[in-house]
Amino acid sequence: MLDMKFIRENPEIVKNACRVKNFPDVVDDILSLDVRVRELKTITQTKTAEKNKLSREIPTATDKAPLIAKSKQIGEEIANDLAELDEKEAKLNDLLHRVPQIPSADAPVGADDSANIEVRRVGTPRTFDFTPRPQWELLDMNGWWMPEKIAGVCGTRTYCLCGELAELSLAIQTYVIQKLISKGFKYIECPPVTKPQAVFNAGHFMGSDLSIMNDDVFMLSGTDRCLAATAEIILNSLHADDILTENELPIKYAGFSTCFRKEAGAAGRDTRGLVRFHHFDKVEQYIFCRPEESDEMHEFLLNNLCEVVGDLELPYRVIANSTGDMGFNKVKQNDVEAWFPSENAYRELGSCSSIGQFQARRTNTRYRENATGEVKFVATLNNTGIALPRALVPVIENHQNADGSVNIPKKLQPLMGGRTKIGGKH
RNA sequence: GGAGAUGUCGCAUAGUUGGUCUAGUGCGCCACAUUGGAAAUGUGGUAUACGGGCAACCGUAUCAUGGGUUCGAAUCCCAUCAUCUCCGCCA
Numbered sequence: 390m391l392d393m394k395f396i397r398e399n400p401e402i403v404k405n406a407c408r409v410k411n412f413p414d415v416v417d418d419i420l421s422l423d424v425r426v427r428e429l430k431t432i433t434q435t436k437t438a439e440k441n442k443l444s445r446e447i448p449t450a451t452d453k454a455p456l457i458a459k460s461k462q463i464g465e466e467i468a469n470d471l472a473e474l475d476e477k478e479a480k481l482n483d484l485l486h487r488v489p490q491i492p493s494a495d496a497p498v499g500a501d502d503s504a505n506i507e508v509r510r511v512g513t514p515r516t517f518d519f520t521p522r523p524q525w526e527l528l529d530m531n532g533w534w535m536p537e538k539i540a541g542v543c544g545t546r547t548y549c550l551c552g553e554l555a556e557l558s559l560a561i562q563t564y565v566i567q568k569l570i571s572k573g574f575k576y577i578e579c580p581p582v583t584k585p586q587a588v589f590n591a592g593h594f595m596g597s598d599l600s601i602m603n604d605d606v607f608m609l610s611g612t613d614r615c616l617a618a619t620a621e622i623i624l625n626s627l628h629a630d631d632i633l634t635e636n637e638l639p640i641k642y643a644g645f646s647t648c649f650r651k652e653a654g655a656a657g658r659d660t661r662g663l664v665r666f667h668h669f670d671k672v673e674q675y676i677f678c679r680p681e682e683s684d685e686m687h688e689f690l691l692n693n694l695c696e697v698v699g700d701l702e703l704p705y706r707v708i709a710n711s712t713g714d715m716g717f718n719k720v721k722q723n724d725v726e727a728w729f730p731s732e733n734a735y736r737e738l739g740s741c742s743s744i745g746q747f748q749a750r751r752t753n754t755r756y757r758e759n760a761t762g763e764v765k766f767v768a769t770l771n772n773t774g775i776a777l778p779r780a781l782v783p784v785i786e787n788h789q790n791a792d793g794s795v796n797i798p799k800k801l802q803p804l805m806g807g808r809t810k811i812g813g814k815h
Numbered sequence: 816g817g818a819g820a821u822g823u824c825g826c827a828u829a830g831u832u833g834g835u836c837u838a839g840u841g842c843g844c845c846a847c848a849u850u851g852g853a854a855a856u857g858u859g860g861u862a863u864a865c866g867g868g869c870a871a872c873c874g875u876a877u878c879a880u881g882g883g884u885u886c887g888a889a890u891c892c893c894a895u896c897a898u899c900u901c902c903g904c905c906a
Contacts, residue, residue, distance in 0.1 A: 427865095427866065427867090430865070430866050430867095430875085431866055431867065431874095433866095433875085434865090434866060434867085434874060434875045434876090435866095435867090435874075435875090437874085437875060437876090438873095438874055438875070440886080440887090441837095441874095441875090441887090443886070443887090444834080444886060444887045445834085445835095445837090445887090447834075447886060447887070448834045448835080448887090449834095449835090453886085456886075457886040457887090458886085459886085460886040460887080461885095461886055463886095464886070632862090632863085755863095764862095764863075
């Protein structure tokens with residue numbers, strides 16, 4: 390959410406954000422509600438002050454009855470005003486949670502991903518001297534998965550990895566975690582089960598009604614819990630209501646969790662191979678920092694993901710996502726896409742996002758500034774570290790050999806017991 | 816899952832026959848004084864949010880959370896949550 394004062398003082402900026410991000414403009418409703426809410430607060434507080442004064446006089450008064458009567462009467466007036474205040478404030482609160490984050494000035498403006506800009510391209514897609522196999526053929530011939538079996542047992546959009554590919558998946562995960570630890574991240578194993586409030590805090594959803602997320606989140610039947618779609622949800626709320634010291638910042642967390650998604654809007658898409666499931670494993674980078682250093686941290690996070698993809702020896706490109714494509718809570722977003730030979734296209738492996746103070750307002754995560762002693766909201770950022778099994782797809786497709794074996798990227802070989810390749814006819 | 820206990824202003828605590836509690840004390844922290852410097856000591860200060868005000872400042876709320884009783888609640892009632900101890904179950 391945004392700061393009410395900011396909206397009050399910069400309505401045009403906020404209206405513009407609603408426009409370029411494709412969200413309904415509720416700014417005028419907010420402004421008029423805000424005026425009434427403040428009016429009511431002033432009135433009720435003045436009356437309460439009067440009532441408190443009377444209450445203090447009563448114990449020592451000789452004639453208590455008239456004071457009690459007066460106090461009682463003021464109490465009734467306050468109750469009426471409060472009823473209206475509660476209603477108006479709830480409405481205002483809901484609308485405030487429908488205002489999107491202001492996008493960065495350098496973000497491309499556009500309605501959807503067609504307005505995204507390619508920032509840079511690293512590496513060149515390999516030219517094969519044989520006909521490369523798509524991921525599912527490699528998976529089949531090497532016995533690295535059992536799609537029909539798993540679909541039968543667990544349903545659609547689930548997967549299992551078998552044998553050496555499962556080992557490689559674990560090696561990649563370990564590699565990324567170790568890399569992030571070496572860059573100053575604290576590794577956190579996050580629970581996949583959480584409360585809807587934490588999902589709300591992450592700021593992906595609009596409004597203050599938590600029930601709307603039922604369409605997108607797996608609720609655990611008969612409980613008040615749900616399955617988290619990303620470790621970001623847990624990491625973001627890890628300092629809820631804290632006042633951190635400036636010296637603690639930036640806080641860097643590398644969170645691992647299995648992620649659960651309904652993929653309700655993706656029916657029929659990516660049904661073959663290891664691209665899209667109801668569950669997957671992800672190492673997430675997450676940072677709490679001073680707002681002034683947010684841009685610097687964004688580059689840091691983005692670079693970490695680029696390094697990981699580079700270490701996997703994959704051609705990739707970096708995208709600047711447009712205002713319409715970046716989502717409700719984001720200031721800016723850069724997707725990192727790797728080359729998928731079977732699709733003859735670059736596809737997303739991770740997404741680096743600056744959230745500004747949007748999530749921090751929802752979690753009430755603040756820090757005390759050394760110089761001024763002022764308490765301010767922190768800025769938060771997140772990026773993928775690695776998402777599996779999707780990241781395995783470009784790895785096996787780009788590094789495949791004619792015999793169906795797959796070369797292991799050099800940096801991963803130590804974690805694979807020194808092996809240089811897996812699969813094929815040994 | 817069963818039984819019991821607890822939850823106070825950074826930490827530790829006082830406060831439970833409702834009203835000098837606008838929450839006391841100790842520690843910590845900050846400032847000043849004292850000192851050649853320090854320790855010790857002394858004095859003062861020490862939260863967050865919101866509303867009002869150019870400002871100094873004033874007001875309101877917060878004693879786990881949410882309700883309730885009352886003119887008035889840290890204190891009484893109800894619900895919820897969390898923590899601890901024991902039992903049960905279990906990777």
